[in-house]
Amino acid sequence: MSALLKVENLSHRYATAWAIRDINIEINQKGVVGLLGSNGAGKSTTMNIICGVLNQTEGEVYVNGIDKRKDPRGAKRELGFLPQTPPLYADFTVNEYLTYAATLRFIERIKIKSAVEEAMEKTGITHFSSRLIKNLSGGYRQRVGIAQAIIHKPGMVILDEPTNGLDPNQVIEARKLIREIANDHLVLLSSHVLSEINLLCREIIMIEGGRIVFADSIDAFNSYAQPQTIFVKMDNLPAASELQRIPGITKVEAVSPNSCHLYFSGSSTITQTIIRTSIENNWGLSEISLEKSLLDDVFKQLSHSQQ
Numbered sequence: 001m002s003a004l005l006k007v008e009n010l011s012h013r014y015a016t017a018w019a020i021r022d023i024n025i026e027i028n029q030k031g032v033v034g035l036l037g038s039n040g041a042g043k044s045t046t047m048n049i050i051c052g053v054l055n056q057t058e059g060e061v062y063v064n065g066i067d068k069r070k071d072p073r074g075a076k077r078e079l080g081f082l083p084q085t086p087p088l089y090a091d092f093t094v095n096e097y098l099t100y101a102a103t104l105r106f107i108e109r110i111k112i113k114s115a116v117e118e119a120m121e122k123t124g125i126t127h128f129s130s131r132l133i134k135n136l137s138g139g140y141r142q143r144v145g146i147a148q149a150i151i152h153k154p155g156m157v158i159l160d161e162p163t164n165g166l167d168p169n170q171v172i173e174a175r176k177l178i179r180e181i182a183n184d185h186l187v188l189l190s191s192h193v194l195s196e197i198n199l200l201c202r203e204i205i206m207i208e209g210g211r212i213v214f215a216d217s218i219d220a221f222n223s224y225a226q227p228q229t230i231f232v233k234m235d236n237l238p239a240a241s242e243l244q245r246i247p248g249i250t251k252v253e254a255v256s257p258n259s260c261h262l263y264f265s266g267s268s269t270i271t272q273t274i275i276r277t278s279i280e281n282n283w284g285l286s287e288i289s290l291e292k293s294l295l296d297d298v299f300k301q302l303s304h305s306q307q
């Protein structure tokens with residue numbers, strides 16, 4: 001069976017500068033895959049090439065096994081796209097707009113009505129079918145944008161920063177809808193919001209400086225967040241110099257008169273050494289915890305590995 005999406009050695013140059021270099025992606029399962037990266041990292045360029053909006057300088061894209069260069073129309077049939085600004089016509093009703101979108105997608109005339117009804121039902125907008133798009137809230141406009149992206153039942157849907165500009169309640173609703181859509185499609189979602197990617201995605205592809213710096217499951221990404229420091233609270237907290245004598249402790253940072261962060265190198269079994277040393281010296285250890293680096297720190301770490 002062909003991969004739902006396969007990208008091979010993809011590179012793109014605008015004028016003289018390379019925007020992306022040597023991007024390789026293979027996705028075989030439905031679900032949400034996050035494309036993460038800071039501003040200017042190369043997310044939109046990658047997505048625009050996959051969608052066929054932009055022709056790559058080098059490399060190949062296969063959507064459901066269809067070569068985008070050799071059969072662009074066939075590849076587009078397997079793709080739905082919601083750009084950052086939804087391509088909506090404000091003076092159309094929801095029904096009129098989706099009927100038009102279905103026509104653009106070459107859906108047979110006889111099947112258009114049912115395709116529109118199904119897309120509206122899946123995105124929860126049936127009750128607004130005859131409302132003008134300009135009279136919808138931002139959250140509902142986004143739903144219409146998602147409805148046009150799935151109207152032709154593509155294998156893959158690309159959503160470029162889909163929750164950008166929505167209010168907090170609309171963001172929650174939009175995420176719920178994206179999860180539902182991902183039961184039937186591969187959803188490639190771009191974002192620079194780590195918490196969003198963490199909530200929604202099964203896999204993460206992280207791009208920085210036009211290159212992939214991380215591509216793995218969300219669990220692997222989270223376990224990349226290695227323990228960095230140990231927090232300790234002791235009734236008789238000794239001087240920093242004494243704590244630094246414990247093998248492996250590299251730095252001590254005071255938090256309060258009886259608590260501190262201990263920076264360490266090597267294995268996290270160091271906590272056992274700290275507990276033992278505390279008992280031997282009667283330091284009165286009352287709290288000890290490993291503190292993992294935050295996702296933001298991992299993000300910075302991975303970004304800097306490319307600079």
Ligand SMILES: Nc1ncnc2c1ncn2[C@@H]1O[C@H](COP(=O)(O)OP(=O)(O)OP(=O)(O)O)[C@@H](O)[C@H]1O
Pocket residue numbers: 014015018019037038039040041042043044045046192
């Ligand atoms: N039309 C263009 N002409 C020249 N350079 C461009 C063009 N579009 C993008 N770039 C450059 O290519 C690089 C990648 O841009 P891209 O828009 O793909 O990044 P992005 O990750 O989508 O960023 P953002 O989150 O800000 O949209 C950036 O350095 C950008 O300045």
